[in-house]
Amino acid sequence: xxxxxxxxxxxxxxxxxxxxxxxxxxxxxxxxxxxxxxxxxxxxxxxxxxxxxxxxxxxxxxxxxxxxxxxxxxxxxxxxxxxxxxxxxxxxxxxxxxxxxxxxxxxxxxxxxxxxxxxxxxxxxxxxxxxxxxxxxxxxxx
Amino acid sequence: xxxxxxxxxxxxxxxxxxxxxxxxxxxxxxxxxxxxxxxxxxxxxxxxxxxxxxxxxxxxxxxxxxxxxxxxxxxxxxxxxxxxxxxxxxxxxxxxxxxxxxxxxxxxxxxxxxxxxxxxxxxxxxxxxxxxxxxxxxxxxxxxxxxxxxxxxxxxxxxxxxxxxxxxxxxxxxxxxxxxxxxxxxxxxxxxxxxxxxxxxxxxxxxxxxxxxxxxxxxxxxxxxxxxxxxxxxxxxxxxxxxxxxxxxxxxxxxxxxxxxxxxxxxxxxxxxxxxxxxxxxxxxxxxxxxxxxxxxxxxxxxxxxxxxxxxxxxxxxxxxxxxxxxxxxxxxxxxxxxxxxxxxxxxxxxxxxxxxxxxxxxxxxxxxxxxxxxxxxxxxxxxxxxxxxxxxxxxxxxxxxxxxxxxxxxxxxxxxxxxxxxxxxxxxxxxxxxxxxxxxxxxxxxxxxxxxxxxxxxxxxxxxxxxxxxxxxxxxxxxxxxxxxxxxxxxxxxxxxxxxxxxxxxxxxxxxxxxxxxxxxxxxxxxxxxxxxxxxxxxxxxxxxx
Numbered sequence: 024x025x026x027x028x029x030x031x032x033x034x035x036x037x038x039x040x041x042x043x044x045x046x047x048x049x050x051x052x053x054x055x056x057x058x059x060x061x062x063x064x065x066x067x068x069x070x071x072x073x074x075x076x077x078x079x080x081x082x083x084x085x086x087x088x089x090x091x092x093x094x095x096x097x098x099x100x101x102x103x104x105x106x107x108x109x110x111x112x113x114x115x116x117x118x119x120x121x122x123x124x125x126x127x128x129x130x131x132x133x134x135x136x137x138x139x140x141x142x143x144x145x146x147x148x149x150x151x152x153x154x155x156x157x158x159x160x161x162x163x164x165x
Numbered sequence: 166x167x168x169x170x171x172x173x174x175x176x177x178x179x180x181x182x183x184x185x186x187x188x189x190x191x192x193x194x195x196x197x198x199x200x201x202x203x204x205x206x207x208x209x210x211x212x213x214x215x216x217x218x219x220x221x222x223x224x225x226x227x228x229x230x231x232x233x234x235x236x237x238x239x240x241x242x243x244x245x246x247x248x249x250x251x252x253x254x255x256x257x258x259x260x261x262x263x264x265x266x267x268x269x270x271x272x273x274x275x276x277x278x279x280x281x282x283x284x285x286x287x288x289x290x291x292x293x294x295x296x297x298x299x300x301x302x303x304x305x306x307x308x309x310x311x312x313x314x315x316x317x318x319x320x321x322x323x324x325x326x327x328x329x330x331x332x333x334x335x336x337x338x339x340x341x342x343x344x345x346x347x348x349x350x351x352x353x354x355x356x357x358x359x360x361x362x363x364x365x366x367x368x369x370x371x372x373x374x375x376x377x378x379x380x381x382x383x384x385x386x387x388x389x390x391x392x393x394x395x396x397x398x399x400x401x402x403x404x405x406x407x408x409x410x411x412x413x414x415x416x417x418x419x420x421x422x423x424x425x426x427x428x429x430x431x432x433x434x435x436x437x438x439x440x441x442x443x444x445x446x447x448x449x450x451x452x453x454x455x456x457x458x459x460x461x462x463x464x465x466x467x468x469x470x471x472x473x474x475x476x477x478x479x480x481x482x483x484x485x486x487x488x489x490x491x492x493x494x495x496x497x498x499x500x501x502x503x504x505x506x507x508x509x510x511x512x513x514x515x516x517x518x519x520x521x522x523x524x525x526x527x528x529x530x531x532x533x534x535x536x537x538x539x540x541x542x543x544x545x546x547x548x549x550x551x552x553x554x555x556x557x558x559x560x561x562x563x564x565x566x567x568x569x570x571x572x573x574x575x576x577x578x579x580x581x582x583x584x585x586x587x588x589x590x591x592x593x594x595x596x597x598x599x600x601x602x603x604x605x606x607x608x609x610x611x612x613x614x615x616x617x618x619x620x621x622x623x624x625x626x627x628x629x630x631x632x633x634x635x636x637x638x639x640x641x642x643x644x645x646x647x648x649x650x651x652x653x654x655x656x657x658x659x660x661x662x663x664x665x666x667x668x669x670x671x672x673x674x675x676x677x678x679x680x681x682x683x684x685x686x687x688x689x690x691x692x693x694x695x696x697x698x699x700x701x702x703x704x705x706x707x708x709x710x711x712x
Contacts, residue, residue, distance in 0.1 A: 030464025031447055035406070071466040071623070072172035073448030074406050086407070091567055092366035092525045092600055094613040128450055128621060133597075134531035135180050135220065143409040143692055145183050150332050162214060 030058075034069055037137035041080035045124070073127070081116040083161055088142045089126055092133035101137045102126070104151045108158055121162065171249065174225040176292065178213040178378045179410050185238070193224070199303050209298075212291040213378020215532060219428040223260070225292070234260040238365070242292035249333045264352075283549065284511065286519050287495045288535050291379030296414050299421040302382040308427060310501035314390055315356035315435050323394040324350065327497065329505025331517040336362055337454075337565070337585050337594050345487065349395040349477040353487035358483065359439075361388055361399040361490045362458060363411070367566035368617055372489035372521035375533040377404075377411035380495075381418040382542055385441070387494030389427065390501055392439045395444045395487050400441040403458050405695075406448060407623045415443055424577040425544040443554075447466075450621035454669050455488040456480075469669035492521055512538035514581035520593055524711040526563075526600035527554045536581070540602040543577030547599055557602040561685070565594020567614045568674035571681040590681065607686040607701035611679045612640040629672025632663040636676060646706035648694040657683055 055062040069075040116123045132138035135147025214223045221235035302660040365373040422428040446586030447465045457472035480486020516538035525531045529551035562572045570591035614636040622633045659677035
């Protein structure tokens, strides 16, 4: 009973340790066997939560918010700009495998909207120029 | 302990770190070391100093009561040389209440808040102490309430005080906290859980984050007190996976508590034991609902459970469980220290104490505020938020988040309290105030909210799963100029069905802003469907008459 409580945490751990930031079928089956529940159950759990991915993702995950406050601060344009800049679409990964672009529900940074996170780092008051600057800094830093 | 003649407090909440606060902190330390002042001046990271709507780093200097903002790495040497070394305040770099000397008092009254309106109990320490240093919390009378409770009060007495205070849950539903505790206490069993709901996910809400980043011990002390009161043994803080800094600071706080004997076995040498850990979520709004949250901790899909049984009798792993919000717990230490009657004297009948609000949208000042219940919504906007931006007209206010309510300007004289707001079918909800000016299109706003709920509906029950999708579809049609007059009726019918038949509060409240919009801003919907016209010129109406 007690060991089940850590399923979400375990999935986090597996995903964080994975080079491609995702939960592979192989890893999920291993986890299921270890705890004696069906892979279907684990699959059900991992696909329920937005932060888990069954598909391989890029080195950095960009989560951009499109809820109320960000929406009112032109988040849609920022998303389009990111898509253009990264030459991918929401849910996609850049060709060089550096970024995956995802949408997120409210990140709690409404007072500096529009906002996004790259991995654990938050960025607010986004403009097209600022986005270029941020993305370039990651590209140079790789 | 070392004595320092000066303390430099660097605001290091999420937003300030984003603006480079860590780099400024490093620069300050380096410059202070170069100046040979490291034994005299201490640099301390703290929570938000209240400049949270700007991409700027702010520092506060004690005991001089000076705020420098914005501080850049490049301006640090001057501040250190002139002010710290020579004792001359660098006016040019002080916060721009334009070149005059800026003191703590002025900052407090002019920039951050109008003190006539605000009252800081919960945020008392935020921006003043180092959230990662338990000693500073203790020095600010931290854990005094816990000591008082453990040595001078029975658990029943603690519950009694909380009942006297008339504190109501701050998660949205407003259930009396003391009563919830009373229900939880008698349920037997060797294991009883206390859970802190830190899954702050309501769009437009960031007040819990302010507590967790700025004063995490306050919330933890509240949790320990609650656990003592209800006879709990184990605790979880269920926090959003996205709140990286909050997780880090809470973990540090928990580790320190274990070290200081404030958590674990035999707390403060008594028989009382409490094991507390953090459980991070993985991105699901529904997990803010307490039974969904419990399922999530159990490692399941975060779908809500049937109630009853309620968590106080059968919650986590079928054991008695108390679930309260971050802000609710943060209220507890002051109530125990000062007594329930003291707390009850703040606020108004039926809504006691202070309430945190996240203020945002088309407004001059954005951020987290704390006000006593009973303050009119309009006063908050005018006096704390400094009014609508760009001198525009106010169109309306979304109060209590996307699942909250929609207020028209005439309703803004309503005081923020549970009863008064209930009269206009509203409530403080999650504590979010989103101000909309005249340039906003109500259909567009409703569509954005609908998209959110379509994504966040867990899919367990049909009214919510299908309803959120249908509402979204119909609003998309209306917003693109393809809406039909009967679509408005359909929206009303679907909303009503969702409210009546959804399994949990998510589905029941998802259409609430839309329902009020259809009533209060009906003409705008009619303009969209009849005249293919978006009066605010926000919607992209593909097929206009001219085409």
